[in-house]
Amino acid sequence: MKKIKICATIPNLDGIKSWGKIHQEFFETIRNPDVEITIADLPKAKIKSVSNAYDSTNLGFLHTELAIDAEKKGFDGVAMGCLDEPGVDAAKEILSIPVVGECEAAMHFASLVGRKFSFLIPGSITGSKRGGDGAYFIEDLARKYGLIQKLSSIRSVSAATLDYAKQKANLKNEMLLQAQKAIDEDGADSIIGYGSLDIITFLQRNLKVPVIEPVRSTVTFVESLIKLRLTHSKRTFPKP
Structure with a gap:
């Protein structure tokens, strides 16, 4: 073959x-x-x-x-x-x-395992990003793919994209906190994560909902x- x-x-x-x-x-x-x-x-x-x-x-x-x-x-x-x-x-x-x-793949997998999903991504702020701080990229893609009604929230930890590549200290715990808020406050029943295998595995072990990894x-x-x-x-x- x-x-x-x-x-x-x-x-x-x-x-x-x-x-x-x-x-x-x-x-x-x-x-x-x-x-x-x-x-x-x-x-x-x-x-x-x-x-x-x-x-x-x-x-x-x-x-x-x-x-x-x-x-x-x-x-x-x-x-x-x-x-x-x-x-x-x-x-x-x-x-x-x-x-x-990458975004379409992650969103479609998330829609298969739950009804509402939230993104965890880098940003200049910590917390909810809906309507600002670059979140419109993902919001627009969710609309294009017909999944905007399933997007619960977009949350971030105040860190640069390359901080995730460098596996900056304490990112795991900060990501976990935002993921739990996405579940408890925003109604997400699955999380689209970001960062290294170490971060994704940490989230999967500590959350009671599916965690999707985009790559x-x-x-x-x-x-x-x-x-x-x-x-x-x-x-x-x-x-x-």
């Missing part, structure tokens, strides 16, 4: 250097001898993390080009990283192989589409 080849992207400068080890740890937990996962980043990018619309727009074209290159190299599908999903729709238009964005969710979604011989509809995503 031919081995399935998936390209998993980290759409920023030095993505592999910052996040590669963390992503490899995630992939080890879902290792399948029939699937080969290759991590790729954007060496031509000028941004090391995405935190606003300017960053996302800046990276979108490069991210799409990376996906195009993956198809040319013979990959069977592309798991496009970053919850803000820069360049994902464009890649779906151009490519014929399955393309899945593995995206790769697993792509693998499923490949095995089912499905890809995105060209009626929805016509080739340019």
Whole structure:
């Protein structure tokens, strides 16, 4: 049987250097001898993390080009990283192989295991982010995917994106506190987490609801589409 080849992207400068080890740890937990996962980043990018619309727009074209290159190299599908999903729709238009964005994968898995979900993400504040501090990215994507009614809240711990890559001290406990508030105060019955395997495992052990991890969710979604011989509809995503 031919081995399935998936390209998993980290759409920023030095993505592999910052996040590669963390992503490899995630992939080890879902290792399948029939699937080969290759991590790729954007060496031509000028941004090391995405935190606003300017960053996302800046990276979108490069991210799409990376996906195009993956198809040319013979990959069977592309798991496009970053919850803000820069360049994902464009890649779906151009490519014929399955393309899945990180936010859509996480939200759809969350909707399978519960009725309401909350996100835990980086931010400039600690607490609820609905309506501000960059939360509109996820809110807009939830609307696009028809899941806005299931989005209970978006909560954050005041930390930079790269603090999670560096596994900054005490992030686990701060994340747990916000996750519990999402459950108790916002009505979430599942949590979409963020950060390292250590953080996700800690949340899963200490919460009584499912905790979804976006990186593995995206790769697993792509693998499923490949095995089912499905890809995105060209009626929805016509080739340019």
